[in-house]
Every structure is written in structure tokens, then in C-alpha cells.
Amino acid sequence: MAAEGEQDVLVPVGESETLRRSVTYAVERAHESATETGTLVTVHFVLPARWRTVQADPADVEAATSLLDRVLAWAREDIDELTAEDAPQTVVFESATVGTNEYVFSPGDFADVIAGYAATNGVRRIVVDPSFRPGGSAPILRSFETELADRGFDVLEAPVTRRTRRSLPFTDIGLPEFFVVFSASFLFYLALGGWHVTDPYELLTGVATAGVVTVTLASVALKGDVPNLRVVGYTVGRLAAYTPILLWEIAKANVSLAYVVLHPRLPIDPRMVEFDAAVWGDLPVTTLANSITLTPGTVTVDVSRRHFLVHALIPDAETDLLGGKLERLVRFVFYGRESARIASPRERLDDQQEGDS
Amino acid sequence: MTPIEILATVFVVVGTFFGFVATVGIVRLPGLYARLHAASKSDTLGSVLSLAGIALVLGVTTESLKLVFLLVFLFVTSPTAAHAIARAAKEEGIEPIGEDARLGDEEGEP
Amino acid sequence: MTSVLLAASGGPEVTVSETFSLILLAAAAAFTLFAVVLLYRVVQGPTTQDRIVAINVVGTNTVIVIALVSVALGEYGYLDVALVYGLLNFVMSIAVSKITVEWGGVL
Numbered sequence: 001m002a003a004e005g006e007q008d009v010l011v012p013v014g015e016s017e018t019l020r021r022s023v024t025y026a027v028e029r030a031h032e033s034a035t036e037t038g039t040l041v042t043v044h045f046v047l048p049a050r051w052r053t054v055q056a057d058p059a060d061v062e063a064a065t066s067l068l069d070r071v072l073a074w075a076r077e078d079i080d081e082l083t084a085e086d087a088p089q090t091v092v093f094e095s096a097t098v099g100t101n102e103y104v105f106s107p108g109d110f111a112d113v114i115a116g117y118a119a120t121n122g123v124r125r126i127v128v129d130p131s132f133r134p135g136g137s138a139p140i141l142r143s144f145e146t147e148l149a150d151r152g153f154d155v156l157e158a159p160v161t162r163r164t165r166r167s168l169p170f171t172d173i174g175l176p177e178f179f180v181v182f183s184a185s186f187l188f189y190l191a192l193g194g195w196h197v198t199d200p201y202e203l204l205t206g207v208a209t210a211g212v213v214t215v216t217l218a219s220v221a222l223k224g225d226v227p228n229l230r231v232v233g234y235t236v237g238r239l240a241a242y243t244p245i246l247l248w249e250i251a252k253a254n255v256s257l258a259y260v261v262l263h264p265r266l267p268i269d270p271r272m273v274e275f276d277a278a279v280w281g282d283l284p285v286t287t288l289a290n291s292i293t294l295t296p297g298t299v300t301v302d303v304s305r306r307h308f309l310v311h312a313l314i315p316d317a318e319t320d321l322l323g324g325k326l327e328r329l330v331r332f333v334f335y336g337r338e339s340a341r342i343a344s345p346r347e348r349l350d351d352q353q354e355g356d357s
Numbered sequence: 358m359t360p361i362e363i364l365a366t367v368f369v370v371v372g373t374f375f376g377f378v379a380t381v382g383i384v385r386l387p388g389l390y391a392r393l394h395a396a397s398k399s400d401t402l403g404s405v406l407s408l409a410g411i412a413l414v415l416g417v418t419t420e421s422l423k424l425v426f427l428l429v430f431l432f433v434t435s436p437t438a439a440h441a442i443a444r445a446a447k448e449e450g451i452e453p454i455g456e457d458a459r460l461g462d463e464e465g466e467p
Numbered sequence: 468m469t470s471v472l473l474a475a476s477g478g479p480e481v482t483v484s485e486t487f488s489l490i491l492l493a494a495a496a497a498f499t500l501f502a503v504v505l506l507y508r509v510v511q512g513p514t515t516q517d518r519i520v521a522i523n524v525v526g527t528n529t530v531i532v533i534a535l536v537s538v539a540l541g542e543y544g545y546l547d548v549a550l551v552y553g554l555l556n557f558v559m560s561i562a563v564s565k566i567t568v569e570w571g572g573v574l
Contacts, residue, residue: 191419191422192419192422192423192426192547192550193419194419195419250398250401250402251402253398254375254378254398254399254402257378257382257394257395257398257399258374258375258378258399261378261381261382261385261386261395261399262378262381266385266386266387268386268387268391270388270390270391270453272453286437289436289440290433290436290437290440293397293398293436293439293440294397294398294401294436297394299390299393299394299397299439299440299443300436300440300443301390301440301443301444301446301447302443302444302447303440309447311390311391311393311394311443311453313390313391313394358484358486358487359484362483362484362486362487365487366487366490369490369491369494369535370490370494372494372531373494373497373498376497376498376501376528376531377497377501379501379524380501380504380505380524383505383508383520383521383524384504384505384507384508389514389516389517389520392508392517392520392521393520396520396521396523396524400524400527400528403531404527404528404530404531407494407498407531407534408531408534411491411534411535411538414483414487414538415538420543420546423546423547423549423550424534424546426550427530427534427546427549427550427553430550430553430554430557431527431530431553434553434557435523435527437557437561438523438557438560438561438564439520439523441560441561441564441565442516442519442520442523442560442564443516444564445516445519445564445565446514446516449514449515449516449567451514451516
């Protein structure tokens with residue numbers, strides 16, 4: 001296989017909104033080079049795992065398997081469309097899961113495990129899905145693509161585009177976004193100024209300030225589309241129900257911390273705990289991370305997508321954390337009552353697909 | 358002293374106590390990550406309680422609205438700032454104190 | 468000057484009793500003392516992040532001191548200062564954290 005590896009293509013696979021189109025692109029490229037050179041081309045779909053074999057969560061493993069199955073099914077569809085029915089086979093598919101034996105955190109780590117697989121199978125070309133950001137897309141880190149290119153691969157970015165929106169001049173924001181951010185900052189200005197809504201001076205300076213804020217910061221303030229008001233309303237309502245529970249947890253956390261800190265012998269047992277949380281999306285993950293930080297004995301150190309690295313200070317903290325009470329509560333706030341109790345891996349998987357769509 | 362002021366005093370005194378805990382924790386605890394616990398939890402609660410106390414006294418006014426903004430803001434940003442600092446520390450490769458051997462085992466060989 | 472400040476900020480009619488005002492000032496003094504104690508950690512380090520943590524808490528304490536003094540003295544205009552100080556404190560922590568990672572430590 002290594003001898004024919006010249007034309008082989010590797011596709012790192014992970015949940016992303018443009019995965020479907022990236023698969024098509026990779027299959028088309030592979031088919032092209034296969035017909036050009038007349039050799040059999042292998043397309044490797046490789047899924048970098050976020051768990052390790054020794055402590056794998058069955059839900060994660062199942063999610064990964066089903067994702068790879070889906071990808072293979074899509075790829076077969078695509079190749080059937082490209083080739084005539086009785087044409088000789090040009091492209092074969094393989095799928096694999098890598099990285100189950102090491103911790104992978106940053107884009108560099110992910111690039112390493114992908115590179116390891118590629119070296120074993122003699123693959124030189126990698127098709128990257130631009131929306132797939134293993135290890136997070138924190139601007140302080142170098143991107144996955146750069147890391148791969150540095151390791152000497154031909155990196156092709158699949159030409160998939162996200163939905164484009166009309167935007168106002170000088171900004172990259174649309175009219176609804178502009179309106180939402182503008183009214184929010186205008187109302188905030190008036191509220192801080194004492195709500196003098198009849199004073200033309202206040203109104204004028206308010207409009208000017210809100211205008212400047214919106215033009216410069218709207219693209220930062222709102223990520224993605226204008227939120228659906230009904231969903232936001234429900235979320236805020238459930239958030240209000242969540243706050244007292246959180247406050248109680250915070251009170252407990254502080255009493256236990258005060259005990260530990262003021263105890264003459266400092267009875268602490270610091271350690272790092274890692275786990276994958278079953279929450280999705282920026283805001284829920286942020287809420288969970290902050291809740292973990294505020295509740296007994298734990299501080300969130302690093303989050304990459306759903307993978308949490310938590311520092312636990314007191315012995316009980318680890319047990320509480322892995323009990324998953326907070327996680328359930330956060331799920332309740334953002335996805336409603338049904339997802340608050342995720343019991344079986346099956347349910348977990350279903351919710352995951354919902355969360356992604 | 359009105360009853361509201363007495364309640365507010367309780368808030369402020371408890372808030373000051375947690376401010377004290379935060380200070381002692383940051384000075385006493387070993388290691389950056391342990392100090393973050395004190396900074397994120399006790400300091401947040403201390404400041405939020407103190408601000409809530411004085412907001413109570415002011416009643417429903419623009420001023421108490423400002424205090425509530427400040428309170429919510431501190432409540433959200435303190436853990437976020439702690440997290441940013443922890444993450445920066447991790448990126449720089451600062452190891453947590455204690456449990457070194459355990460963590461070394463889990464890291465595996467790169 | 469005081470009356471001008473109050474007029475500009477449109478302070479409420481609320482006045483606090485003298486005892487309560489003293490309690491608030493005492494709390495403010497305590498928080499100031501904590502800030503001074505925290506300077507030990509700022510000076511001592513040992514890592515940049517330790518200093519940032521301590522400075523962040525000193526900043527939070529400053530915000531509280533401003534708010535407490537504002538109510539104790541009836542100078543409600545100070546609350547705006549506290550608000551801006553809180554925002555700056557947060558931005559400072561995030562910015563310095565990022566810079567230490569990107570430039571490998573500046574302090």
C-alpha cells in the first residue's frame with residue numbers, strides 16, 4: 001500500500017457543520033487522481049479520539065463509531081455518483097480512530113497523532129475540513145492546518161463555505177445583528193445614566209455611543225446568528241431557576257474553602273482531574289466552566305471543546321465533579337428538562353446530534 | 358440603624374470575612390492553582406456579598422442598578438479571569454504542586 | 468465641589484445612618500488592608516501568573532472599596548468609577564494572561 005501511497009488522501013474527521021461537503025471534496029479529489037494515474041487510491045478517514053482506551057466513556061466511543069460509519073456511507077454515496085455502475089473500482093475507503101493512547105489537547109497534539117497515522121500508512125496528502133477545529137481555535141495557538149503543513153504534508157483545505165450573510169458597509173455584520181447590539185448598548189447607556197429618556201442630550205449621546213460601540217464591536221459581541229427570542233426566553237427562565245442552586249453550591253464551596261484555608265495544617269489534596277462533559281456550544285460550556293470554578297474545591301484550568309481539565313483542591317471535590325450534578329443542571333438550563341437526565345449512552349448520542357444541528 | 362441597614366451590615370461583614378479568606382488563601386496556599394481557588398471563589402463571594410449589602414440599602418435606584426451591574430459583572434468575570442490565568446499557566450507549563458508523580462504517570466510518553 | 472458631583476450623578480435621596488456609614492468605612496479599611504497584604508504575593512511571585520492572580524484580587528478589592536466609600540460618604544458619582552474599574556480589571560487579567568503566553572512572560 002505504501003508504494004501506491006503517493007495518491008492516497010487522509011481526511012481528519014470530527015463533528016462539524018461542513019463535514020458532509022468536505023467528504024465529497026476529498027472523494028472527488030481522490031477519484032480525479034485515480035482516473036489520471038490509473039491506480040487504486042485509498043481515502044483514509046481518521047478520527048482523532050478525545051478519550052483514552054483505559055478510561056473510555058462508552059458514549060464517546062459509540063459516537064465516534066457512528067460518525068465514522070456515517071462518513072463512510074457518505075463517501076460511498078459520493079463515489080457511486082461519480083462512477084458508472086460497472087466501472088472498475090478507483091477509490092477504496094478506510095476508517096480509523098487514532099490518539100486513544102495519549103492525551104491530545106492542542107491543535108499540535110492532534111496534528112501529531114494524524115501525522116503518526118499518515119506516516120504508518122504512507123499518506124502524503126491531507127484534506128482538511130475548515131470547520132473542524134480539533135484542540136480548539138484559540139487565537140493563541142497555531143491552527144491545525146499550519147501544524148499539519150509544518151509536518152511536511154500537502155494540506156488541502158476543502159473549499160466549503162459557511163452560509164454567507166449580507167452585511168452592512170464597513171462592518172461584517174448584518175442588519176438584525178446591528179439592531180440587536182445597538183438597542184442593547186443604547187438601553188444600557190440610558191440605564192446607567194439614570195433613565196432620563198426625555199432628555200435630548202442623553203438620547204443624542206446615547207445614540208452616538210451605541211453607534212460607535214455597534215460598528216466597532218458587534219462582530220465580537222454576537223457570534224453567529226441573531227438568537228431566537230423564544231429560546232433565549234426559556235433559557236433565561238431556566239437560568240433563573242439554576243441561580244439559587246448555584247448560589248447554594250457557592251456558599252458550600254466557600255465555607256469548605258474557608259475551613260481549609262484557615263485550618264492551621266492546610267488539609268489540601270491538590271490534583272488535576274480530566275473529563276469530557278456532555279454539553280455543547282460556547283455558552284453552555286462557558287457556564288459549566290464558570291460553575292465548576294465557583295463550586296466546591298474545583299477550578300477549571302483548560303477547556304478544549306468538551307474536554308475539561310479541572311484542578312481539584314479538596315479530596316471530595318473529585319467525586320462530586322465526576323458525579324456530574326452540575327453538568328446535568330447546565331444541560332437543564334440550556335437544552336430543557338429532557339436532556340437534564342442523560343442516562344444511557346444512547347440518549348447521550350441522540351442529544352449530541354441534536355446539539356450539533 | 359434601620360432593619361435594612363442591619364441586614365446590610367451582616368452582608369458586608371460576611372463579605373469582608375470572605376475577602377479575608379481570599380487574602381489568607383492567596384498568601385498561604387502552596388502553588389498557583391491552589392491560590393486560584395482562593396482568588397476565584399472566596400474573592401467572588403466576598404465582593405458580591407459586600408456589593409449586595411450596600412445595594413440593599415440604596416433600594417430601587419439608578420445607583421443600586423449600577424451596583425447590581427457591577428455585582429453580576431464581577432460574578433461572571435472573576436471565574437473567567439481565573440480560568441484565563443490558569444490556562445495561561447498551563448500553556449506555560451507550570452505544573453501543579455503535589456500529585457506530581459500521579460500526573461506524570463497519566464501524561465504518558467509523548 | 469461635592470454638591471456639583473452629586474448633582475451630576477443625580478444621587479438618590481437615601482442617606483445612611485452614621486453607624487452604618489462607619490461600618491462601611493471599616494469594611495473599606497479592611498479591604499484596603501487585604502490589598503496591602505496581597506502585595507506580598509505580587510512581590511514574591513514566584514510565577515507571573517501568581518502575580519496576576521494577586522493583582523486581580525487587589526483590583527477587585529479596589530472596586531469594592533470605591534463602592535463602599537461611595538455609599539458611606541453619599542458620593543454616588545464614585546459608583547461609575549467603580550464600574551469602569553471593574554471592567555478594566557477584567558480586561559487587564561485577560562490581556563496579561565494572553566501576553567504572557569504569546570510573548571513568554573513580560574513581568
